[in-house]
Amino acid sequence: MTSPIVSAALLVIxxxxxxxxxxxxxxxxxxEYLTGLGIDLREVRxxxxxxxxxxxxxxxxxxxxxxxxxxxxxxxxxxxxxADCVAKAFGVPIDVNPRAVEMLLQxxxxxxxxxxxxxxARIPQGAELIENPISRAPGFRLGNVVVMAGVPAIMQxxxxxxxxxxxxxxxxxxxxxxxxxxxxxxxxxxxxxxxxAFPALSIGSYPSYSPAGFTNQIIVRGRxxxxxxxxxxxxxxxxxGLRTDRPL
Amino acid sequence: MTSPIVSAALLVIxxxxxxxxxxxxxxxxxxEYLTGLGIDLREVRxxxxxxxxxxxxxxxxxxxxxxxxxxxxxxxxxxxxxADCVAKAFGVPIDVNPRAVEMLLQxxxxxxxxxxxxxxARIPQGAELIENPISRAPGFRLGNVVVMAGVPAIMQxxxxxxxxxxxxxxxxxxxxxxxxxxxxxxxxxxxxxxxxAFPALSIGSYPSYSPAGFTNQIIVRGRxxxxxxxxxxxxxxxxxGLRTDRPL
Numbered sequence: 001m002t003s004p005i006v007s008a009a010l011l012v013i014x015x016x017x018x019x020x021x022x023x024x025x026x027x028x029x030x031x032e033y034l035t036g037l038g039i040d041l042r043e044v045r046x047x048x049x050x051x052x053x054x055x056x057x058x059x060x061x062x063x064x065x066x067x068x069x070x071x072x073x074x075x076x077x078x079x080x081x082x083a084d085c086v087a088k089a090f091g092v093p094i095d096v097n098p099r100a101v102e103m104l105l106q107x108x109x110x111x112x113x114x115x116x117x118x119x120x121a122r123i124p125q126g127a128e129l130i131e132n133p134i135s136r137a138p139g140f141r142l143g144n145v146v147v148m149a150g151v152p153a154i155m156q157x158x159x160x161x162x163x164x165x166x167x168x169x170x171x172x173x174x175x176x177x178x179x180x181x182x183x184x185x186x187x188x189x190x191x192x193x194x195x196x197a198f199p200a201l202s203i204g205s206y207p208s209y210s211p212a213g214f215t216n217q218i219i220v221r222g223r224x225x226x227x228x229x230x231x232x233x234x235x236x237x238x239x240x241g242l243r244t245d246r247p248l
Numbered sequence: 249m250t251s252p253i254v255s256a257a258l259l260v261i262x263x264x265x266x267x268x269x270x271x272x273x274x275x276x277x278x279x280e281y282l283t284g285l286g287i288d289l290r291e292v293r294x295x296x297x298x299x300x301x302x303x304x305x306x307x308x309x310x311x312x313x314x315x316x317x318x319x320x321x322x323x324x325x326x327x328x329x330x331a332d333c334v335a336k337a338f339g340v341p342i343d344v345n346p347r348a349v350e351m352l353l354q355x356x357x358x359x360x361x362x363x364x365x366x367x368x369a370r371i372p373q374g375a376e377l378i379e380n381p382i383s384r385a386p387g388f389r390l391g392n393v394v395v396m397a398g399v400p401a402i403m404q405x406x407x408x409x410x411x412x413x414x415x416x417x418x419x420x421x422x423x424x425x426x427x428x429x430x431x432x433x434x435x436x437x438x439x440x441x442x443x444x445a446f447p448a449l450s451i452g453s454y455p456s457y458s459p460a461g462f463t464n465q466i467i468v469r470g471r472x473x474x475x476x477x478x479x480x481x482x483x484x485x486x487x488x489g490l491r492t493d494r495p496l
Contacts, residue, residue: 015452018289020280021422021467022454027275027294032268041266043301044294046275049452053291076433077453078440108433116436134457151457174269185324185356188364192326204263204297205325206270209382209399219269 004223006039006169009061012046013054013072013082014150025152026071033159038169039067049073054085062089062145067166069159072150074139076116083140086147087124097123100138107136128165130158141165170223175232179205179216182242190238191218198231200224252471254287254417257309260294261302261320261330262398273400274319281407286417287315297321302333310337310393315414317407320398322387324364331388334395335372345371348386355384376413378406389413418471423480427453427464430490438486439466446479448472 010030016022027044034041042065047053054073062068073082087094100121101113108117120137123129130139130146132154139148139158148158179187184205195203201222207214218235222228258278264270275292282289290313295301302321310316321330335342348369349361356365368385371377378387378394380402387396387406396406427435432453443451449470455462466483470476 012292015450015469016454016467017275018279018292019283019420019422019469020276020278020289023276027265028268028271030268031266035267041268042296044260044266044292046292048290075453075455076436078436078443079452112433114433114437116440117433119436120433135462151455153457172267174267185360185362185365185368188324188326188367189362192364195326202263204327205323206264207323207399209401214383219264221263221267 004170006067006167007042007065008034008039008067008069009043009045009065010041011054011057011061011068011070012044012150013049013070014046015048015079017046017072018048026150026155029152029156030069030071030159034069035172037163037166038171039166040169040172049079049081051081051085051088054082055089058086058089058145062143065144067144067146069146069148071148071155074120074137074147074149076119076137080119082147083122083124086142086145090124090126090142090145092125092142094122094124096121097127097129100129103129103131103136103138130162133157133161172221172223173225173228174219174221175228177218177220177232177235177239179218179239182216182239183214184216186242187218187239190242191235194231194234194238197234198222198227200227201231203231203235252418254315254415255290255313256282256287256315256317257291257293257313258289259302259305259309259316259318260292260398261297261318262294263296263327265294265320266296274398274403277400277404278317278319278407282317283420285411285414286419287414288417288420297327297329299329299333299336302330303337306334306337306393310391313392315392315394317394317396319396319403322368322385322395322397324367324385328367330395331370331372334390334393338372338390338393340373340390342370342372344369345375345377348377351377351379351384351386378410381405381409420469420471421473421476422467422469423476425466425468425480425483425487427466427487430464430487431462432464434490435466435487438490439483442479442482442486445482446470446475448475449479451479451483 127140127142148155321328375388375390396403
C-alpha cells in the first residue's frame with residue numbers, strides 16, 4: 001500500500017541514552033530507513049524508564065502521526081516497562097502471550113523459562129508479534145505503534161520484519177548540490193528567494209566543519225521531480241553566478 | 249552554584265536529522281557532558297525546521313525543566329529560524345544585536361556583512377551572547393534556554409562557554425557491574441528485588457550484542473554514596489550466588 005504522505009515519530013526509551021552512557025545508534029538508522037520507504041519521520045523523543053513519561057509520550061505521538069516506532073525497554077529486567085506502558089496508553093489488558101512464549105522456547109529451555117523471562121512474552125491484547133531472529137523475544141505492533149528492542153542489531157531485524165505490513169509513501173528524492181568554496185552567507189539571500197519560490201520543496205543548507213575549514217552542501221528534497229529539477233538548476237545557476245563574481 | 253537536583257532537556261532542530269542525511273552527534277555528547285556537571289538530562293526532542301514545531305517544543309520544555317539546550321538552526325540561510333522561534337516562544341522582540349555584529353566582524357569584513365550574514369546577529373531582546381571561537385556567530389542564552397549551533401565542534405565550544413553561568417547539581421555516581429556470562433533473564437528477579445529496595449537509586453541492566461553473543465552490564469546510579477555501595481555489594485553477592493549455582 002502507498003499513500004502520498006505517511007508520517008511517523010520515533011520514541012527512544014531508556015535512562016542509559018539520557019545519561020550518555022549509551023550513545024544512541026537507532027535514531028539515524030530509523031530516520032534513513034523510513035525516508036527510503038517514503039515515510040516522513042517528523043519527530044523524535046528520548047524519555048527515561050519512567051511509566052508516566054512513556055505513557056504520555058506514546059499517546060502524544062501515536063495520535064499525531066500515522067506511525068509511532070519505539071525502541072528499548074522490552075527485555076526481562078525490572079527497568080523494561082515499555083510493553084506495560086503501551087498497554088496502559090491504549091487502555092488494553094496485557095498478559096503472557098502463548099505465541100510469544102513459543103518464540104522464547106526456540107532459545108530458552110522450558111525449565112529455564114522463569115517469571116522474569118516470561119515478562120518478555122507479556123504482550124498487550126490485540127497486538128501482532130514482530131519476529132526477532134536474533135534473541136527470539138518478539139517486538140509487537142499495536143494499532144499504529146511499533147514496539148522494538150533497543151539493541152541495534154535486533155531493532156534493525158524487527159524493522160525489516162514489520163515493514164511489509166506498513167503503508168508506504170511516495171519516496172522523497174533528495175538532490176545534493178556541492179557549495180564548496182562558497183560561504184553560506186554569500187548565497188543565503190539567493191537561496192532564500194529560491195526556497196520561497198518552491199514552497200512544495202524542502203531546501204536546506206548544511207555546513208560541516210573540520211580543522212581545514214567549512215564546507216557547505218545544499219540539499220533539495222521533494223516528491224515532484226520536474227519541480228525538483230527546476231529548483232536544482234536555479235540554485236546551480238545562482239551559485240555559478242557567485243563563483244564568477246568572486247574568485248575562490 | 250549547586251542545587252541538589254538540576255534538570256534539563258535538549259531540543260535538536262533540523263530536517264537533516266529527521267531525514268537521516270545527517271547523523272546526530274550532539275545528543276550523546278550533551279548527555280554525557282551534563283551528567284558530568286550533575287545536571288540530569290530528562291528528555292530529548294528532535295523537530296524539523298518548522299516554526300510552529302520549534303516554538304511549541306521550546307515552550308513545552310523550558311517550562312518543564314530547569315534548563316533547555318537547543319542545537320541547530322542559527323546560521324545565515326532561510327532554514328535557520330531558531331533565534332526567531334525562541335523570541336516568539338518568549339514573546340520578546342528580536343533584532344540585530346550590536347555586540348553580535350562586533351563578533352561577526354572578527355571573521356567577516358564589514359563590506360561582506362550582507363543581510364543574510366546579519367541574520368546571525370539577530371538576537372532576542374534580553375539574551376546574553378555565547379561566544380563562538382570557531383566561526384564567531386554567537387549562540388545565546390535567554391532565561392533558562394541555551395541556544396547553540398548544530399555543527400558539533402561549535403556546539404561543544406559554546407557549551408564550554410555557557411557552563412560557568414549555569415547552576416550545577418550534585419553529580420551522579422555510576423557504578424558498572426559486569427554480568428558477563430549471566431543471561432539477564434537469570435538475574436532479573438533478584439535485580440528487581442534489589443531495585444525495589446533502593447528506590448533512591450537508578451538500577452538498570454544493559455545487554456549488548458555482537459555476533460559472538462550477548463554480554464550484560466548492570467549500572468547503579470545515584471547521589472548517595474553509602475547507599476550506592478550497599479546496593480552494589482548486594483547485586484554482586486546475588487550474581488556470585490547465581491554463578492555458583494550454574495557453571496558457565
